[in-house]
Amino acid sequence: MGTQCAQKSINNPLPRTEEKPVKPPRYVSIFRPSVKLEAQQNKAPCKTMGPAKVAVPSPKNFLQKHSKEPKLPARKKEDSKKLPALSVPRRTDHPVMGIKSNKNFITANAVAAITGMPKKAQPMYVDRRQGEKYLLETSGLVPKYIFKKDYGVTPKYVTRRNEEIKRAQKEYEANVSEHLKTKAMKRLSDEERKSLVQGLKKKWEEVYHEFQGLPVQIDTISKKLRKEKLELQLKQLEHDIEELEKHKVIYITNE
The missing domain is CATH 1.10.287 (Helix Hairpins)
Structure with missing residues (x-):
């Protein structure tokens, strides 16, 4: 009784049937078949995850001692006939016998020592009485640069730069004089x-x-x-x- 009164009223004299809204069809991309085909063509088994089964190493191929150290190449056998010119004589070699010389080495050495020029001592200096010796040439105390041919001569680049400065000064003065004349x-x-x-x-x-x-x-x-x-x-x-x-x-x- 209550439902009928609720359905029939002044505002709603006749009952109305409920109309369900019709949903629009779902959006489907026009590129779906091409993408699907491309995915199937590029698909390959174990492409990103690696092989399904990995070969197990054999227990016979274990790591041995000194196996990773670098090995030198095999030494070639030297030919015994080809000996160097200044090699040490062998134990079985015999010296050449019967060679004699008329030179008197004692007299020759004495004459060379008497007539030879004495060896000049290298100039040195010490920092104190019982100090170590140092070369005098590398100490900076020997005036060797003043004996050069070009010592005290003005370098060419300095002369060239001075000439350029003078020429620029003359040009500037000429420009100033012309400017003053115009003014x-x-x-x-x-x-x-x-x-x-x-x-x-x-x-x-x-x-x-x-x-x-x-x-x-x-x-x-x-x-x-x-x-x-x-x-x-x-x-x-x-x-x-x-x-x-x-x-x-x-x-x-x-x-």
Whole structure:
């Protein structure tokens, strides 16, 4: 009774049959047959895991002593007929008999010792009275480099580099002179430069005298401005005098 009342109502006068949603067909790739065929063609037994059965080594092939040590090649038999020129004589060989010499070796050795030049002693030096001996040539105490033919001669690369520097300096000066000619700049002579420096120094003394005449107490704006102006003039004059005294060559424009 309750189910019928639940099925029939104002909102739902007639019972409805439940409709199940239809699922779309599952996606199948178009490359599935080709991939399947390729996998079957490339498949081989024991391709990645190795052989199923490994041959068991024979118990007769066990590791023997000194079997892994390197072996020298077999020694060839030497021919007994081919002996070296300066070989030790054999025990069965007999010396050649009957050879005599008229040379007096005692007299010859005495004459060679008397007439021969004595052997020069090698120069050595020791570090202390009972120290070890050292070669004097390798010690650096022998002045052997000053006796060379090219000692004290300027190397060729230094001479070549100095010539290149001089040539570059001349080219730079020529370029500067051409640039100055194009700019119509005038070079100050030494007399003009000195007179200009003297005039600036005189001007500095006048401004400094005026600066010294300022009152001790500066309490107004006009006094502060005047003091700052005089200080700027003094600094500028000092800078100009220093530049003129430092640089000997000065160019000025005609503008």
